[in-house]
Amino acid sequence: MKNIVLLIAVLAALMLLASCSSPKKIEASRPEPSNNTPMVYETTTSFINMPVEIPLKEIENQLNKAFSGLIYNDSTMTDDKTEMKIWKQGPIKLTEKGGKIESVVPLKMWVKLKYGTDFMGLNDTREINLDGTITFLSEAKLSNWKLTTSSSIEDFNWNESPSIVVSGKSIPITYIVNPTLRIFKSKIAKKIDEAISKSTDFKPMVLSVLEKLSTPLQTSEQYESWFKMTPSELYVTDAVLSKGKISMDMGLKCNMQTIVGQQPVNTFKKESIVLKPVTKMPNKIEATVAAISTYETASRILTKNFQGQTFSSGKRKITVQKVDLWQKDSKMIVALDIHGSIDGTIYLSGYPSYNHVTKEIYFDQMDYVLNTKGILTKTANWLLSGIILNKFRETCRYSIKGNLDEAKKNLLPYLTNYSPMKGVFVNGTLNDFEFDKVELTDKAIIAFIKTSGQMNVKIEGLD
Structure with missing residues (x-):
């Protein structure tokens, strides 16, 4: 009987010792994350x-592409007794x-002149071939994204003096041809202006560049993040x-969005872009x-921060093995x-903030979640001490x-040297980044x- 009592006493002592040395279990209620999809941030x-810089040589190249072959044709003689090509x-x-x-x-001209009088059929016609150059002077301006010019003939230079053969003799007729050209100089100048306008219409090109820049760009395959710019x-x-x-300043007002998840659709619409002429823009x-x-990424980083660290109060101590993060009602749950x-598992909450010097995200006003605090009051009041909480704050x-x-x-x-299309080149520089704000979503910290x-665009080598 004594042996039985002794055995029971030993077993009770062992159970008491085991219960005193075993760690306590804490089961605080998990604060469920908020769900605020879709994830679009403006x-x-x-x-x-x-x-924008356009070398005059580029205008010249485009003009020669658009302006070729027969550029003027007047086949009616009844109005001025002259036909001209x-x-x-x-x-x-x-x-x-x-x-x-x-x-x-440089021009080659064919002119058919009618001279004499129609009285009794006393008239004749002559065909004249001319070879020379005409010099135009044009005032240029940009109107509705199109380079327009107002040209006038400045000079004529003939490789050979225009002449006509009459009765076997070559008779100079420069004095006839030049006044005739002056009659048509406004028509010829208009053809030059039309060719310049046709070859230097920048609006389709600019809108095409904007459409390419508006195509969402994947910034991180790992995080499934996309950058999207929407011009307005x-x-x-x-x-x-x-x-x-030729130089001009273009300015783009736009919204920039970051979207996490599926690739967003390019919502750019050419017809919705507002074009505004201005006198000056900031450079x-x-x-x-x-x-x-x-x-997931932030949790992994914080888990590494906690690795190897022990938090103690007297003889009691704990080690953090894993960290998980999510958001609930604009607060970060740790x-x-x-x-x-x-x-x-214990739960902390706090507001995300930013340290400009260390470039770190930290959590201001961090404290235990109310339910967790209640559990700790009953089972592990020492964890509520300011020393341990401050250590948590420093490591989080x-x-x-x-x-x-x-x-x-x-x-x-x-x-x-970014080239969104052939013949268009973008270059520039970026200064250091400055922190603005932090936002929490259901999947990420933004x-x-x-x-x-600064940025500049050079147009050279267009098709």
Whole structure:
């Protein structure tokens, strides 16, 4: 009997000892995440200034492509007793002269003249072939994204003096031909203006470039994130001809969005773009981009931050084995799987904020979730001490420098001789990123970053 009592006493002591040395289990209720899909985020309006430069040589090339063969045909003799056909004989040469465009056009002309009187049929006709150049002087301006010119004939130069054979003799008729040309000079100049206008209509080209820039760009295959730019207004200043090139300033007002998940649809519509002429624009880019961290990625980073760290109070201690993050009602929920004097999961909540010096996301006003605090009061009051909570706060932070570098890296290809279409080249620079704000979604932490810079567009080598 004594042995039985002793055995029971030993077993009770062992059970008591085991219960005293075993970690306590904590089972706090999990705060369920908010669900606020779809995940589309619109930043503040961005402005992109794009100075445009077009060498006069490019206008010359386009003009020669559009302006060839027979360029003038007057087959009616009854109005002025003259028929005339004019062919472009060689390449047109453009130069700058006093802020205007001077065009030298090699021409071959066929002229049929009727002279004499119709009285009793006393009249005759002669055909004349001419070879020379005509020089035009054109004032240029940009109107509705089209380069328009107002040209006038400045000079005639003949390779050979125009002449006609009468009764076997060659008779110079320059004095007849030149006044005749002056009669038609407005018509010929108009043909030059039409050719320039046709070959330098930038509107379709500009809209085509905008359509390509509006195509969503995948910024991270791992995070399934896409960058989308939606233009709303397009500005342009008057064109200026100087130093052998035509220059103007274009400005683009747009919204920039970051979308996580499926590839978004390009919603760009050419007809909805508002075109506005302006006198002046700021020479810089003002853009807001988004650096995305999924909760999975942020949780993985924070878990690494906690690795190897022990949090203690007296003889009691715990180690964080895993961290999970999600959002609930605009707050970040931090779930810490702990092991040691207490096993289980505790939940903290706080508001995301940003440290400009360290470029880190941290959580301000971090505290235990109410349900967790209640559980800890009963089972592990020592965890509520400010010392341990402050250690949690210090460790619950992670750098987004990599995200910022990635955002800048994704934009740089647009600024390094980027060619959205043949003959159009975009170059520019970006300054450092400045933090704007943090937003929480059901799948990611979005850090909005502002940046500025410069951009220019050169048009050369169009088809």
